[in-house]
Amino acid sequence: MRVFFTKEEFIKENGKPGSPMPFSEDVSVLGEAVPIGERSSPSRIVYQPMEGCDGEADGSPGELTVRRYERFAAGGPGIVWFEATAVLREGRANPRQLMLTENNAGAFSRLVEKIKETAAKAGNPEPLVIMQATHSGRYSKPNGRPEPLVAYGCPTLEKNGVQVTVVTDEYLDRVGEALVSSAKLAERAGFDGVDIKCCHRYLLSELLSARDRGGKYGGALENRARLLLDAVSGARSECRDGFIVATRLNVYDGAEIPGGFGVAEDGSFDPTETRKLAYELSARGVSLINVTMGNPYFNPHVNRPFSVGAYDPPEGPLDGVARLLLGAEIVKRAASGTAVVASGFSFLGAAAPGVAAAYAARGSFDLCGFGREAIAYPDLASDILRDGGMKREKLCLCCSKCSEIMRKPGGTPGCVVRDAEVYLPIFREFCGEGKK
Numbered sequence: 130m131r132v133f134f135t136k137e138e139f140i141k142e143n144g145k146p147g148s149p150m151p152f153s154e155d156v157s158v159l160g161e162a163v164p165i166g167e168r169s170s171p172s173r174i175v176y177q178p179m180e181g182c183d184g185e186a187d188g189s190p191g192e193l194t195v196r197r198y199e200r201f202a203a204g205g206p207g208i209v210w211f212e213a214t215a216v217l218r219e220g221r222a223n224p225r226q227l228m229l230t231e232n233n234a235g236a237f238s239r240l241v242e243k244i245k246e247t248a249a250k251a252g253n254p255e256p257l258v259i260m261q262a263t264h265s266g267r268y269s270k271p272n273g274r275p276e277p278l279v280a281y282g283c284p285t286l287e288k289n290g291v292q293v294t295v296v297t298d299e300y301l302d303r304v305g306e307a308l309v310s311s312a313k314l315a316e317r318a319g320f321d322g323v324d325i326k327c328c329h330r331y332l333l334s335e336l337l338s339a340r341d342r343g344g345k346y347g348g349a350l351e352n353r354a355r356l357l358l359d360a361v362s363g364a365r366s367e368c369r370d371g372f373i374v375a376t377r378l379n380v381y382d383g384a385e386i387p388g389g390f391g392v393a394e395d396g397s398f399d400p401t402e403t404r405k406l407a408y409e410l411s412a413r414g415v416s417l418i419n420v421t422m423g424n425p426y427f428n429p430h431v432n433r434p435f436s437v438g439a440y441d442p443p444e445g446p447l448d449g450v451a452r453l454l455l456g457a458e459i460v461k462r463a464a465s466g467t468a469v470v471a472s473g474f475s476f477l478g479a480a481a482p483g484v485a486a487a488y489a490a491r492g493s494f495d496l497c498g499f500g501r502e503a504i505a506y507p508d509l510a511s512d513i514l515r516d517g518g519m520k521r522e523k524l525c526l527c528c529s530k531c532s533e534i535m536r537k538p539g540g541t542p543g544c545v546v547r548d549a550e551v552y553l554p555i556f557r558e559f560c561g562e563g564k565k
């Protein structure tokens with residue numbers, strides 16, 4: 130199935146039996162401001178964190194990184210959710226992943242200023258810029274080869290025979306300190322908030338399912354969520370009141386990962402623990418939760434429903450989108466005072482604004498996040514907010530080429546189709562014929 134080039138195509142498909150999504154012709158609700166703690170997003174449109182693997186060796190933003198954020202800022206979102214930024218060197222997902230340190234904070238500060246200036250020059254309202262603080266855990270490749278640091282051994286994810294290291298409680302204590310230090314550095318660098326990343330089976334997300342781990346980070350939910358909860362509490366108490374403490378949260382790891390977080394015995398989404406966790410996060414002062422699912426390395430159809438990918442998924446892409454949106458609704462109900470971002474809008478194509486508006490108007494969640502669409506179509510927010518819709522010739526095709534580049538050592542992902550001048554040569558270099 131391909132993405133929807135028109136609203137009508139979507140309405141026809143959505144009318145089939147199953148669980149139709151609401152749709153609204155009037156998308157004006159997307160232009161409303163959304164309170165987030167003491168701050169506010171000028172609209173309901175979020176550009177999701179989209180890693181470009183294009184930083185410098187010291188972790189500071191590179192040329193393509195700066196280009197990506199200038200394009201985002203000029204496109205007019207309410208929130209620029211800044212990509213995965215490592216808090217410890219050994220937890221970098223690749224040697225070019227961004228990493229914020231005392232030494233390079235100035236470069237991040239200049240980039241945040243540039244985002245705000247570019248938005249102002251384009252006549253857009255000032256976006257909030259939230260930095261995603263991460264430890265890549267199982268997917269750490271600080272030197273370009275896998276050096277997995279895992280919460281627990283997981284045979285399903287270790288079929289490739291790579292040797293893993295189960296991290297100690299003392300190491301996790303240090304990760305917690307690094308996350309809080311990173312939040313303070315992000316505040317100093319001018320970011321409006323920090324995301325204590327807990328998704329996609331990176332370290333904090335993997336801990337959420339560490340039921341058989343002993344010690345203070347395993348077993349009961351309060352232990353499995355301890356690192357996340359302590360880090361958000363630490364960031365809350367160490368940073369000024371108006372600084373947003375957020376988290377990007379995996380609420381379902383996917384049927385392909387038995388025993389994963391939010392996975393029922395039959396593989397379906399079980400939100401029981403999600404509800405408890407969302408409530409607790411809100412009680413700890415988290416004012417913004419960005420809801421996501423899946424493991425981009427193992428079951429990408431759960432994380433980013435696609436038209437064309439490396440395999441035939443076991444479900445249709447619309448089922449995946451519906452589940453992502455349901456996850457956001459459940460979190461919003463459990464933590465009603467917290468602003469909630471839903472993920473997974475790219476596959477909806479031209480129908481995305483209408484679906485997002487219908488969910489937002491009924492209070493299901495507050496903000497809609499665009500991932501792949503933002504790199505394909507960076508001015509999507511201005512087109513929606515000024516013209517009421519998206520243009521078919523600019524749409525993301527969900528062709529998975531960005532993800533393909535990202536999986537190649539040294540590859541710097543971007544949109545091969547809509548930003549071809551820059552990214553088609555990169556695609557050919559890393560993924561062209563004869564490349565493994």
Ligand SMILES: Cc1cc2nc3c(=O)[nH]c(=O)nc-3n(C[C@H](O)[C@H](O)[C@H](O)COP(=O)(O)O)c2cc1C
Binds near residue numbers: 261328474498499543
């Ligand atoms: C190239 C690429 C880079 C990504 N980088 C990040 C990241 O840094 N942090 C994160 O939480 N998610 C990341 N994601 C996931 C997206 O933010 C988003 O959740 C996913 O693509 C689904 O949303 P969409 O359907 O709008 O694309 C990335 C996805 C892609 C394809």
